[in-house]
Amino acid sequence: MVAAVRRVVLGCWEVALAVVTLSAVEVLLRTRDLPAICRVLGIGYDPADPHPAGDRARLPRRARRALRAASLVTPRWPGSDTCLRRCLLLGHRLRALDPALRIGVRRDPHGGLAVHSWLEFDGRSLDPTAHRYAPLGALGSE
Amino acid sequence: MKLRTDDVSVRTLGTETIVLSLRTSQYFMVRGIGTRLLELLAADVEVADLVRSVVAEYEVDEATAARDIGTFVENLHAVELLH
Numbered sequence: 100m101v102a103a104v105r106r107v108v109l110g111c112w113e114v115a116l117a118v119v120t121l122s123a124v125e126v127l128l129r130t131r132d133l134p135a136i137c138r139v140l141g142i143g144y145d146p147a148d149p150h151p152a153g154d155r156a157r158l159p160r161r162a163r164r165a166l167r168a169a170s171l172v173t174p175r176w177p178g179s180d181t182c183l184r185r186c187l188l189l190g191h192r193l194r195a196l197d198p199a200l201r202i203g204v205r206r207d208p209h210g211g212l213a214v215h216s217w218l219e220f221d222g223r224s225l226d227p228t229a230h231r232y233a234p235l236g237a238l239g240s241e
Numbered sequence: 242m243k244l245r246t247d248d249v250s251v252r253t254l255g256t257e258t259i260v261l262s263l264r265t266s267q268y269f270m271v272r273g274i275g276t277r278l279l280e281l282l283a284a285d286v287e288v289a290d291l292v293r294s295v296v297a298e299y300e301v302d303e304a305t306a307a308r309d310i311g312t313f314v315e316n317l318h319a320v321e322l323l324h
Contacts, residue, residue, distance in 0.1 A: 233254060235251060237246060
């Protein structure tokens with residue numbers, strides 16, 4: 100019983116942190132450039148290292164609460180639920196695990212351009228669709 | 242003039258290059274000779290240098306190259322991709 104109550108309280112706390120973090124992300128997206136945002140949030144971003152997405156990342160159990168909270172909050176976020184907002188939220192909440200932000204592009208089946216961002220931990224992607232995208236890198240690093 | 246290489250991320254897909262401005266969070270797509278021009282703009286060059294390189298590498302006369310490259314460079318300036 101105590102353990103269940105504790106789980107609920109910690110879950111609610113994580114959701115509250117997600118809301119506060121996403122609010123801060125909204126402000127940062129309107130006032131700073133991406134490298135600066137990543138620095139503020141404690142997320143790695145190295146465009147000079149555009150390696151393809153690796154295997155699926157395996158995160159420790161303690162990361163699950165943050166993942167659940169992000170899944171709960173971002174789809175309900177007013178305005179837009181974008182992969183970048185989700186990455187910045189999760190990257191900040193899991194910053195102790197040294198996340199790195201990646202941005203990639205691909206041609207969609209209709210000839211349009213699809214842009215996507217994802218997080219990597221030790222070179223492994225948190226997003227199972229990441230391998231479909233060619234990561235952006237610094238000029239001459241491809 | 243020089244491309245703001247610290248402020249852009251790029252990826253070439255076939256004959257197109259996608260450029261992400263990290264300063265403005267805007268995406269741009271460059272095709273054909275534009276991809277080559279971006280490579281040349283990684284170094285500090287003048288429009289005349291670009292024209293010389295393009296005329297040497299592609300079948301285009303100098304006047305056409307100068308006009309088109311001038312427009313291309315103006316566009317890059319307008320979106321803050323050049324120093």
